[in-house]
Amino acid sequence: MKRTPTVGEILRAKGVSRRGFLKYCATTASLLALPPAMIPRIARAIENARRPSVIWLSFQECTGCTESLTRSASPTVEGLIFDAISLDYHHTLQAASGEQAEAARHAAMEENDGGYLVLVDGSIPTGNPGFSTIAGISNRDMLMDTVKGAAAVVAIGSCAAFGGIPGANPNPTGAVSVSELVKDKPVVNVPGCPPIAMVMTAVLTQFLTFGQLPELDKFGRPLAFFGKTIHDRCYRRPFYEQGKFAESFDDEGAKAGWCLYKLGCKGPTTYNACATVKWNSGTSFPIESGHPCLGCSEPGFWDKGGFYQPLSTGHFGSGAKLAGAAAAGVALGVAAAAAGRRRQAKITKEA
Amino acid sequence: MTSVDEIPVQVVGQHGNVRPILNEIMHALDRLLESDEPTIIDLAGLPFAPGELEELEATLGTGELTAELDALGSSRIRETAYPGVWWLEHRNAHNEVVGRYLEITRTPEILSSQEADIVAGRARLEDRIE
Numbered sequence: 001m002k003r004t005p006t007v008g009e010i011l012r013a014k015g016v017s018r019r020g021f022l023k024y025c026a027t028t029a030s031l032l033a034l035p036p037a038m039i040p041r042i043a044r045a046i047e048n049a050r051r052p053s054v055i056w057l058s059f060q061e062c063t064g065c066t067e068s069l070t071r072s073a074s075p076t077v078e079g080l081i082f083d084a085i086s087l088d089y090h091h092t093l094q095a096a097s098g099e100q101a102e103a104a105r106h107a108a109m110e111e112n113d114g115g116y117l118v119l120v121d122g123s124i125p126t127g128n129p130g131f132s133t134i135a136g137i138s139n140r141d142m143l144m145d146t147v148k149g150a151a152a153v154v155a156i157g158s159c160a161a162f163g164g165i166p167g168a169n170p171n172p173t174g175a176v177s178v179s180e181l182v183k184d185k186p187v188v189n190v191p192g193c194p195p196i197a198m199v200m201t202a203v204l205t206q207f208l209t210f211g212q213l214p215e216l217d218k219f220g221r222p223l224a225f226f227g228k229t230i231h232d233r234c235y236r237r238p239f240y241e242q243g244k245f246a247e248s249f250d251d252e253g254a255k256a257g258w259c260l261y262k263l264g265c266k267g268p269t270t271y272n273a274c275a276t277v278k279w280n281s282g283t284s285f286p287i288e289s290g291h292p293c294l295g296c297s298e299p300g301f302w303d304k305g306g307f308y309q310p311l312s313t314g315h316f317g318s319g320a321k322l323a324g325a326a327a328a329g330v331a332l333g334v335a336a337a338a339a340g341r342r343r344q345a346k347i348t349k350e351a
Numbered sequence: 352m353t354s355v356d357e358i359p360v361q362v363v364g365q366h367g368n369v370r371p372i373l374n375e376i377m378h379a380l381d382r383l384l385e386s387d388e389p390t391i392i393d394l395a396g397l398p399f400a401p402g403e404l405e406e407l408e409a410t411l412g413t414g415e416l417t418a419e420l421d422a423l424g425s426s427r428i429r430e431t432a433y434p435g436v437w438w439l440e441h442r443n444a445h446n447e448v449v450g451r452y453l454e455i456t457r458t459p460e461i462l463s464s465q466e467a468d469i470v471a472g473r474a475r476l477e478d479r480i481e
Contacts, residue, residue: 026452
């Protein structure tokens with residue numbers, strides 16, 4: 001494997017002071033959702049970390065995940081590419097194309113055999129191989145060929161993690177997730193439609209900093225970001241506890257910023273970091289903009305009923321999940337559920 | 352209208368997310384006084400309703416000392432009206448906020464001259480003299 005400079009060496013060569021480095025480490029701790037007390041350990045680890053080679057494969061996807069990544073503010077995507085990782089293959093961002101691009105992929109695989117990361121966005125069709133090809137190679141063959149020498153695979157976005165929209169009923173291409181095909185390598189799922197940019201860069205930074213992958217939940221998602229529900233961290237949660245709900249998008253409750261549970265918010269059953277990490281450089285997240293959470297980071301979110309149907313109408317998730325979500329404020333939840341069913345019945349009747 | 356900043360936003364309602372942080376700060380000040388143990392609160396990890404971050408900043412106010420740091424983008428380190436409580440805001444090269452912290456300490460570490468920078472600076476001075 002070729003000798004690559006450490007991140008500490010790269011930053012020093014750029015004239016970054018120790019103060020600047022400490023700032024970098026503080027924002028990295030925040031990015032990894034680690035306590036600030038970890039900053040000295042992060043500083044030591046980053047000093048000696050070497051840039052890993054990254055190969056990014058795009059299959060049945062919409063480029064939304066890449067669009068999200070390129071809007072990462074901390075670190076910026078260019079900062080990540082030049083300082084923290086060596087992005088050796090990415091259709092959208094690389095200058096090379098055709099045979100040159102494929103040659104770059106093979107060169108990165110050979111030079112970093114056993115140590116490179118493979119990032120995948122998009123699901124993989126298992127029906128006709130011609131449904132989706134790159135340079136004449138089917139998605140499935142390219143994935144299985146590329147992961148052979150990888151240290152780990154990161155499935156970026158709900159399509160790669162769970163099949164996503166291509167895998168939604170009736171799934172015409174036989175789309176599957178990465179983990180349904182890759183069984184002999186560690187697979188980290190970073191779902192979301194798209195995922196939060198900082199969560200994507202955090203997984204890369206964690207691998208770079210500590211040489212290991214983050215702790216995962218039962219769906220292979222990093223616990224640091226997917227360990228709590230949107231509802232748990234929502235600033236509107238106090239209104240849920242008080243039984244104050246918006247009944248429509250233009251009523252007084254909506255204007256007062258009350259809980260969106262009865263308008264179909266999937267926050268109680270959705271594990272993600274939107275409520276604290278937020279979007280667009282920390283500007284806001286959907287609920288803050290007055291729209292319910294769609295639950296896009298959960299498996300099969302596309303097939304779980306209408307986005308505006310309250311959870312209590314039973315289309316989203318199992319009863320057990322809902323019971324868990326409603327553990328706090330049970331009485332209010334039950335009242336909201338009953339009201340939600342009445343509202344749903346009214347909608348159905350009117351339709 | 353040319354930017355999102357021009358969209359008028361009316362903040363209504365009280366969500367009550369500021370008061371718990373003020374309590375946390377008070378406990379951190381107790382620790383600082385009793386055992387000289389500093390505390391860092393990462394504001395990115397806490398839920399805030401629109402306007403609450405501004406409410407927290409206004410409540411803490413501005414104290415006697417403010418410093419600007421120019422390293423990998425700008426940073427502002429400001430002692431609040433409550434001595435020992437510092438508001439740190441880090442920005443990247445694109446001037447986007449990448450971190451906000453409250454440090455409850457006597458002096459934030461980032462304000463101190465760092466060993467590695469002193470060594471490098473001394474070498475530069477030596478080169479200049481020779």
